[in-house]
Amino acid sequence: MANVSTSANSAASTPMKLKVKQFQPAQTPTNTYLTDEKGVWAWLTTVDHKKIGLMYLGSVAFFFALAGFLAIALRTELWTPAKTFIEADTYNQLFTLHGAMMVFFVLVPSIPAALGNFILPMQLGAKDVAFPRLNLASFYIYVFGAIFTFLSLANNGFDTGWTFYTPYSSDTNSAGIIWVTLGVFILGFSSILTGTNFITTIHKLRAPGISWDRLPLNVWALYATSIIQVLATPVLAITILLLAMENILDIGIFDPALGGDPVLYQHFFWFYSHPAVYIMIVPGFGIISEVITTFSKKTIFGYWAIALSSLAIAFIGFLVWGHHMFTSGQSAVATTIFSFLTFLVGIPTGIKIFNWVATLYRGSISMKTPMLYVFIFIFLFSIGGFTGIMLGALSVDIHLHDTYYVVAHFHYVMMGGTLIALLAGLHYWWPKMTGKMYNEPLAKIAAGFIFIGFNVTFLPQFIMGAQGMPRRYYNYIDQFTPFHQTSTIGSYILALGFLIILYYLAHSLFKGKKAGPNPWNSRGLEWQSTSPPDFHNFSHTPVVIHGPYDYHQPIEEFQLGLAVEHGHGEKYLAADATGSEAAETTSA
Amino acid sequence: MGRLFDFMLPENKSPLTADSTDGLFHFINEASLVLFLGVVLAMIYFAIRYKRKSEDDKTPVITHNNTLEITWSVIPLLITFVVFGWGYSGWLNLKTVPDDAYEIHVTGFKWNWSVNYENGAQTINEIHVPKGTPIKLVMQSRDVLHSFFVPEYRVKHDVLPNRYTYVWFQAEEAGESQVFCTEYCGTSHSNMLAKVIVHEPDDFKTWLDENGGTPSGSPVEQGEKLVSLQGCQTCHSVDGSDLIGPSFKGIWGRDRNLADGSSVTVDENYIRESILYPGEKIAEGYQNVMTPYEGRISDEEITNIIEYLKTID
Numbered sequence: 001m002a003n004v005s006t007s008a009n010s011a012a013s014t015p016m017k018l019k020v021k022q023f024q025p026a027q028t029p030t031n032t033y034l035t036d037e038k039g040v041w042a043w044l045t046t047v048d049h050k051k052i053g054l055m056y057l058g059s060v061a062f063f064f065a066l067a068g069f070l071a072i073a074l075r076t077e078l079w080t081p082a083k084t085f086i087e088a089d090t091y092n093q094l095f096t097l098h099g100a101m102m103v104f105f106v107l108v109p110s111i112p113a114a115l116g117n118f119i120l121p122m123q124l125g126a127k128d129v130a131f132p133r134l135n136l137a138s139f140y141i142y143v144f145g146a147i148f149t150f151l152s153l154a155n156n157g158f159d160t161g162w163t164f165y166t167p168y169s170s171d172t173n174s175a176g177i178i179w180v181t182l183g184v185f186i187l188g189f190s191s192i193l194t195g196t197n198f199i200t201t202i203h204k205l206r207a208p209g210i211s212w213d214r215l216p217l218n219v220w221a222l223y224a225t226s227i228i229q230v231l232a233t234p235v236l237a238i239t240i241l242l243l244a245m246e247n248i249l250d251i252g253i254f255d256p257a258l259g260g261d262p263v264l265y266q267h268f269f270w271f272y273s274h275p276a277v278y279i280m281i282v283p284g285f286g287i288i289s290e291v292i293t294t295f296s297k298k299t300i301f302g303y304w305a306i307a308l309s310s311l312a313i314a315f316i317g318f319l320v321w322g323h324h325m326f327t328s329g330q331s332a333v334a335t336t337i338f339s340f341l342t343f344l345v346g347i348p349t350g351i352k353i354f355n356w357v358a359t360l361y362r363g364s365i366s367m368k369t370p371m372l373y374v375f376i377f378i379f380l381f382s383i384g385g386f387t388g389i390m391l392g393a394l395s396v397d398i399h400l401h402d403t404y405y406v407v408a409h410f411h412y413v414m415m416g417g418t419l420i421a422l423l424a425g426l427h428y429w430w431p432k433m434t435g436k437m438y439n440e441p442l443a444k445i446a447a448g449f450i451f452i453g454f455n456v457t458f459l460p461q462f463i464m465g466a467q468g469m470p471r472r473y474y475n476y477i478d479q480f481t482p483f484h485q486t487s488t489i490g491s492y493i494l495a496l497g498f499l500i501i502l503y504y505l506a507h508s509l510f511k512g513k514k515a516g517p518n519p520w521n522s523r524g525l526e527w528q529s530t531s532p533p534d535f536h537n538f539s540h541t542p543v544v545i546h547g548p549y550d551y552h553q554p555i556e557e558f559q560l561g562l563a564v565e566h567g568h569g570e571k572y573l574a575a576d577a578t579g580s581e582a583a584e585t586t587s588a
Numbered sequence: 589m590g591r592l593f594d595f596m597l598p599e600n601k602s603p604l605t606a607d608s609t610d611g612l613f614h615f616i617n618e619a620s621l622v623l624f625l626g627v628v629l630a631m632i633y634f635a636i637r638y639k640r641k642s643e644d645d646k647t648p649v650i651t652h653n654n655t656l657e658i659t660w661s662v663i664p665l666l667i668t669f670v671v672f673g674w675g676y677s678g679w680l681n682l683k684t685v686p687d688d689a690y691e692i693h694v695t696g697f698k699w700n701w702s703v704n705y706e707n708g709a710q711t712i713n714e715i716h717v718p719k720g721t722p723i724k725l726v727m728q729s730r731d732v733l734h735s736f737f738v739p740e741y742r743v744k745h746d747v748l749p750n751r752y753t754y755v756w757f758q759a760e761e762a763g764e765s766q767v768f769c770t771e772y773c774g775t776s777h778s779n780m781l782a783k784v785i786v787h788e789p790d791d792f793k794t795w796l797d798e799n800g801g802t803p804s805g806s807p808v809e810q811g812e813k814l815v816s817l818q819g820c821q822t823c824h825s826v827d828g829s830d831l832i833g834p835s836f837k838g839i840w841g842r843d844r845n846l847a848d849g850s851s852v853t854v855d856e857n858y859i860r861e862s863i864l865y866p867g868e869k870i871a872e873g874y875q876n877v878m879t880p881y882e883g884r885i886s887d888e889e890i891t892n893i894i895e896y897l898k899t900i901d
Binding site for chain 1: 595596597598608609612613616617620623624627628630631632634635638639640641643645646647648649650651652653656657660661664665668669671672674675676677678679681682683731732733735737739740742743744745746748749750751753766768769770771772773774775776777778779781875
């Protein structure tokens with residue numbers, strides 16, 4: 001590995017000649033990462049980023065199914081204004097669990113840890129991430145965090161909402177709260193380690209020729225995300241430690257009964273949890289950029305605008321947490337500044353959307369399933385964005401805060417944004433990950449169910465929220481009944497869409513048609529390998545002479561590698577020996 | 589009026605606090621709709637107009653356009669400046685209580701709103717106000733965070749245990765408006781409702797005079813009133829039905845099983861302890877969720893409540 005990156009660096013500084021040859025990925029590979037090591041034990045102890053990515057993907061899918069099932073139970077309970085089939089305390093525990101699982105176990109790890117783990121090293125032409133063992137450790141830390149959260153269920157559960165606001169969370173006599181906060185504390189380390197790993201990988205393991213201006217936008221997005229993960233997540237850990245010190249040692253920090261201040265807790269909590277929103281959505285932006293270029297067969301419009309806006313969002317995102325607290329009693333000056341900065345963070349997001357739409361102009365647009373999800377993403381995420389502007393406006397937020405309007409807004413951003421982007425990415429990279437195609441017509445039908453179901457579920461929530469329906473309500477007053485019932489019906493349609501996806505992806509695994517290395521004719525580096533990829537991603541260390549979106553260049557110029565095959569490490573010496581000989585092509 | 593998004597908002601019953609908010613709500617919605625349609629229609633038009641014809645399609649190399657980038661950065665930025673300024677001024681108005689506002693004290697606790705008036709009158713989950721007068725509610729919580737929200741006035745503020753917060757409004761017609769608690773506070777969060785009852789100014793005066801002054805009547809009558817005003821009935825029924833806590837019906841002199849397996853006879857001292865320190869003895873089958881009344885209720889009041897409880901069978 002070190003040798004490869006050395007030659008990349010020297011290629012950039014002095015125009016050293018590399019001996020390069022064209023390599024064409026085999027249509028049907030004989031040896032892939034899936035066949036290289038077999039058996040459960042090999043999977044559980046693997047340091048292969050692809051397998052770890054798949055294990056994350058499986059876990060995320062599991063938690064999504066579980067938390068989604070809870071959502072269906074919640075929506076069913078809300079069919080009538082009073083009790084439908086569960087008790088108030090159960091309802092409160094279920095919505096807390098739904099929120100906590102979706103945020104900490106699904107959205108935060110979904111794109112970076114699952115898809116990012118698989119794709120990032122491939123897009124860099126690397127054999128793995130920088131610290132493969134640390135990568136495996138991150139996964140197990142994630143699993144441990146999840147186990148602790150489930151232990152809380154065995155200890156009376158917890159009903160505080162995923163925000164754990166004090167003094168409610170410190171007054172509650174349930175032992176469950178200790179377990180779940182411990183679980184989230186542990187989980188944070190998984191996030192920090194993944195972030196560190198990605199930053200190092202992006203800096204050190206780029207294949208020869210991948211300069212910063214040829215970095216795929218997905219990598220830029222993951223880079224911005226990793227920075228937030230590394231900087232913000234420790235604050236969550238600190239907050240939870242303070243909470244524990246208060247509960248166990250009776251030191252007054254947040255609880256007024258001990259001389260603490262509950263508003264301080266909210267500052268701490270949102271100092272992490274607002275940047276965490278960007279941990280969830282920014283990687284989604286990366287996927288959209290990849291998919292939209294492939295299916296428009298066109299270079300991205302405004303590469304630097306999109307790349308740098310991710311970084312801008314990452315930095316400004318740290319300075320807007322107070323917009324969750326306009327009604328909390330924080331100082332008036334703080335409130336004013338937070339509102340102002342909130343609008344600033346909206347601008348780079350808008351810029352991205354405009355650039356994506358501009359990319360479509362004069363493209364060659366193919367409406368395959370991943371592209372369909374991109375269109376759905378832009379539709380839903382725009383609504384999420386505009387309603388975010390609404391909530392950033394001080395006077396209007398006073399009215400809308402903690403109502404269903406907010407619930408609808410963050411579902412449009414998190415589900416309509418992150419989750420739809422995840423689906424776009426999953427359908428886009430599925431052939432690469434499995435080597436199989438899925439049933440395209442069925443996939444489009446499922447996307448239709450999801451689009452319709454989503455809007456039927458959440459559009460009425462904007463209206464009833466603006467009408468005054470508060471969130472986290474087990475009972476509600478009669479006038480909101482039609483909105484709630486529409487929303488419940490929508491959630492069933494949505495669930496049906498996901499069941500269809502589950503069906504055809506499972507079908508694809510066993511009976512799907514062979515995909516071939518590059519079914520979408522993408523110029524992305526990850527597509528210049530076999531499907532599924534070799535254990536070390538590429539048979540040759542790739543050499544890159546064009547940007548990842550240069551669709552005007554012939555595909556052959558994207559299939560270059562060092563002249564000597566790389567194996568499992570033993571051939572590097574040979575590569576060095578021949579590397580200085582005369583060469584075909586190289587770039588500075 | 590008749591704005592496109594009128595259907596989204598509840599009636600505006602306090603124009604002095606709601607007008608600016610409503611105006612901005614409509615402006616953002618309408619501006620967003622224009623931009624949203626622009627983006628979505630452009631996207632759909634491109635998808636149809638530039639549909640892939642063959643796998644060999646050639647596409648032009650359009651890498652960027654600085655004029656466009658600046659245009660679509662600066663225009664939204666200017667719009668958001670307008671939104672910020674408008675929201676800020678509306679919010680300042682919500683923060684600035686008129687000098688002649690009439691003050692009423694509101695205390696939130698699990699899961700009731702207790703209201704105190706200048707002459708000692710007290711109500712539970714009803715806030716009586718005169719119309720056409722600015723009203724300032726000075727609010728605090730007795731336990732966890734709550735939040736006071738009246739959609740028809742567009743006012744909301746969190747209610748905290750360690751400090752006073754306030755909202756103000758001016759209702760312009762007699763009638764009722766719904767109050768919600770919007771900060772999650774436990775089991776009966778969604779039942780922590782109240783009404784603002786707006787009277788004609790003269791009616792309000794009459795109402796206030798009738799309900800003010802020191803409590804009177806026999807100990808049983810005073811105890812019954814206290815049980816109502818302290819919000820006990822939110823969790824404890826008087827007809828035997830099972831709510832969040834045990835019913836008051838027929839408890840006097842009976843044995844009660846406790847959560848730790850022991851049992852206790854319901855007498856004066858047990859009731860006194862259960863009011864002041866409810867966490868000490870938890871009845872079997874119930875949660876420890878009651879707010880302690882230590883320091884919030886006098887000995888005389890406890891005695892009156894005990895006298896009243898004796899009469900419920």
